[in-house]
Amino acid sequence: ILTKEIEECKYPVNKITFLNRWGAMQDLFFFKKSVDSLDATRENxxxxxxxxxxxxxxxxxxxxxxxxxxxxxxxxxxxxxxxxTFNANATESVLLNTGFVNELMNPYFEELMVSEYIWLTDSSANIYPVNLKESSFTKKTGLNDRLINYTMSFEKSFALVNNIR
Known part of the structure; x- marks a missing residue:
């Protein structure tokens, strides 16, 4: 197997692992800008x-x-x-960019869209179960889009405050 090592110094690398349609774990790497966000809910x-x-x-x-x-x-x-204030809780989300990829990667992103099990490994090697927020995927081609970069948003599958009793 021919592998190509990509060295990314500017942004931390995030790895998405998912269960593909064949039942095997598959990895996709997101090399570019990532944005972490927090969505808080509370009652007063x-x-x-x-x-x-x-x-x-x-x-x-x-x-x-x-x-x-x-x-x-x-x-x-x-x-x-x-x-x-009571019943305060929050969920964390992360927005990831792939960097420039070949259009031959499109089938892998399609499989990610329909996967039921997805995990995020951040640059600190922490593994989190996540859910994909998007419900649609537009295939990009080199002919139409020149440089192909996909942006995907993931939500961590657990609340920041564990209030399950």
Whole structure:
């Protein structure tokens, strides 16, 4: 097998491994610009931040004319959150560019589009299960497009905060 080593110094190399139609693991390398993003979701509600406080009189202390055995009053806290956030979570996404490829690579990208199992290996050798965000693929040819570069967006298959119980 003839292999060609591509040395990319400017951008970190990302590897996509997927299960092809024959049931074998196949690798595609993305050599150019990659963009990491985070999509956060949360829910909010408004709550009362008044606190009822009771002050107990010390033994031997005499209540005044208007006082009872304990004094009750409300306080308003300026340091408490009146608008409370809950159920916060996020998913990470990565946008990858292939760099210039030959049009003979088109069938491999087609197989990536229909694969059910995809993993991303980043430049730090961390492996993440991912899902392909795109649902369409336009084949590029050297005749029509000259230089062929594919851009694909992947979403990590897990939430940033694990809230499964």
């Amino acid at each position: 509600f408004n709550r009362s931040i008044f606190e009822a406080r009771a002050v107990q009189l010390e033994p031997g202390e005499e209540p005044g004319d208007d006082c009872q055995e304990s004094l009750t009053f409300n306080t308003y806290s300026t340091t408490a959150h009146a608008k409370k």
